[in-house]
Amino acid sequence: MSASAEAQAAPARKRSVVRSLLRLWPYVRPVRARVFGAAAVAVAGSSMSLVMPLVLKWIVDGPVSDGDEAGVWLGGALLLGVGLFEAGLFGLRRWLVARPLAGVEAAMRSELYRHVQRLPVTFHDRWPTGQLLSRGTGDLQLLRQFLAFGLTFLIVNSTTILIGFGVLLVQDWTLGLVLIAPVVPLIALSWVFESRFSVVARRAQDQMGDLTTVVEESILGIRIIKGFGRHRSQAEAFRVLSHRLMDTELHKARLLAAIWLVIASLPELFLGAALVLGVDRVADGDLTAGTLVAFMTTAMALRWPVESIGFLLALTNESAAATDRFFEVLDEPVPAEPAGGARLPAAPAAPGRGAPAGDGIRFTDVVFRYPDSPPGSPPVLDGVNLHVAPGETMALVGGTGSGKTTLVTLLPRLHEVTSGRITLDGTDIAGLSRHEVRRHVAMAFEEPTLFSASVAENVLMGAAEADRDDLARALRTSQSEGFVRALPEGEDTQVGEQGLSLSGGQRQRLALARAVVGRPRFLVLDDPLSALDVHTEARVEAALRDVLATTTALVVAHRPSTVQLADRVALLSGGRIAAVGTHAELLHTNAEYRHLMTGRHAEQPEVSAR
Template structure:
């Protein structure tokens, strides 16, 4: 999914990108590392105490000294346990703080990225990054990173200590264990590819589940549940195969981490016995050597798991930063202009638009739009399917930016206004009404962050908006306007969702109202009531309305005809009927569709 063409970073470089998030809690993280290292040191000291015990008290039979030696080992064990506890105490809270900051920044980034980004990315991929990948990064920071560094240092320090008793023992252990580093390099290379593939497949799987849940009515209506299950099964099987591949790589690494040290210990045992027989080392020194080797076994064995954890964390970091690094070309201007009291003049001046993935040979979807809406004027936009009507409505609020020409509000290019100000002056209602898992009140007042939702003023705005949208049903819901409408408002009918979305646009009190066929899901009687109420609002508000019904056209002062990405005619309904053949064709198509809709309503 990444659009980045930058060279692939090394694992340390990739993980170093987390430093800005870790920096505020770095002292606590360093504290956790220090106490973890002290716990490892306690483990390495125990063999030295055992050597002194075997060569001293045990050899001499002094019971009192044996008791003291045993007490020393006990103290070292207790200190090791205490340091392990302190490690957790140091890093758990900072780890959750880092997770919180990454997740907050990720969500803010998702909110700020343009609609074009969300058109390209699957929601499941974004969800898996937001939840699974960021959680994995947190667990690696507080557990995997510290233990990996500490265990590697422990292995290196312990290996050096092996030379303390006899250089031949140390060299034998080191030479026999050297291939482990090559196995580790091979593991990182192979496992990294599989880890990335697995996490991407998990994102695709999340998308499939989300689509199936949201589209459950369609799947049931068309009896396609079995088909969806078969597709899902194929995806699960692909993910399972990748996970098995990861498990095989981990298994191979664990095999060598188990076998190689055992071979080293066996050879060292033979060599050690010979050295004892030659009186080059004592029995206590040989015993301490193998006690040290035993102490190094867990750090060595853990490297397989910790290396796989490292690669998973690196892949998760890459996936998170793919989103954070996405270029956002719809941003606030460096030197913004302002419109303190907007009049509501909306003008398209040579506006052109084409999607990023459009072929160069294709013409612009909007091919030089020239259209001016006077303050307080209602303009209906009509055209055949595919003419570019919906795309045109996304330009005033900068859901997309023009690729040529400009869109102006009161003579100011919308790109020169801050986004929050622009979207305060221009409000939208879409044909596909989307509601949030919140109360009716919160959904309708979504665009009024200047009001306390519980204030009398907010209640008055809410009541007026629901009245205009003919959404009286909201008061009859189980908890009235405090009723939660459920995910995407699917607990409501299409017409109810559309009326609440219209109420939301009206409640924003914008200078310009852009409506993309907002009445398509309403029955004829309700539509007539909404249109009558809308006339009061539109008397003082500039409005651009995409019309798919002749009755919607009747709301307008003027009508603009969009044909193949261009405005070919502008005028009153009667003038266009007289002068524009294409307009007559469009209206006849709308009337035919409207008649079919009315017949369906009568039959129902």
């Protein structure tokens, strides 16, 4: 099941909104004083709206009844002062929460980003990019809105309603009971609304993630879309997802409209009943006009806290769904690192030679199966045994789908072996941290990835300690010096997203430069010259020989020209190393290798290798 499908299935499981939102507490705890202080200030500000009816009662039953004009002016000034004080308190609330909650959002986004960076490659193989983007942007913005507004006013409005109903009962308990009567049915309706809205809210957020994925893929693949004239089909796919999201949002709107209608209309009916009953009692002399005015003004002041319940419930449910989506990523386990911070011992010097000494790279009974592969399926690699001697360059050859790329990605621990062991100069990489392994192992992929940065920044990413001299050497080795010099700002030219302003061969050469810039102890090249023309390839190979002479390298090769870089060749077939030897030896002795390199079958005449 895809990540999107898993996410959309999640609402079917029973979920507690409160339990979900409580998971935000570790992020809120550092700023809890200002958050709860803001809530207390907001409660005080909201309570001012309940003080005004008491001032009105005094004005009506006092200065108005007595014809005291000065008293009326005093009462008006008092109402103005209460109103200004209330506005000041709400302004103070905003000031208290704005900065700390922006910091909470930033902290959550940073932690999500760091966690995603640490997750294994298998996680990224399963999760659509758009789902991760929507969780790191829209969902976190929604959570900040909830913490800054929704949570505060859930506390404020609930407190205001409780205080307000207490004031109503104190003023006149008979009329107060009339207004309290709809509370029980409103609670029941709110519970039904919450259970339905939570499912729809989660579905909308997941569909937004799917839509983001389509947009992201369409932008990155715009050349393919235009080249094959597929803009209409892509537009149709976007339209379908967009309409699906629109239908879900309309469903949300209908649910919200229904609960808002009930919450707004039901109290109004009982408010009207209380008004009729109150006027009748004033006419009978059982109630003063000031008390009725104060009672009705208090009831009107409670309209917004009561009517906002529907909106706050919707925001709470959307925030709980956003919290679940955030923690779905954060709960993904990061593979454990070995304790102790072991380091790879320094390579012993080889007397009289430039090549390193040591034990080189050794694969021993390595078995690998993808974690999400079906139970009982055969492993991709099944008992690989291979030794690359120190200073040796080993070419890895095999048919399409034989597992060559999978094997070389085990070396920098982009994937973890299912069983067996891999050693670097005699040290098991399972006992080293990934950071330590990757300090010594550099890799260039067949599909090069460049970032929205300068040429220099992209290449120097290969080694934190590299300087401009190392950069120049790496550019010369990869034969990138000429075209880089011709760029508008040379090494400081921004290459743009994915480096698409450059040709495929140029991107591949810069990726190769990134791999060699730090003079790595071990070098892994996954068919690094496939996008180059034969002349450029020959020049790169000539320059690369000097680098390979001082490192231990494993090179995935598909072409004889790349194989010629290697001292020996290993043939990967059926998940195992089927043969090891020089290029010439394997051409003469191994039919499968001969077929891969020349296209000739076993019964065809052999060719001599030179």
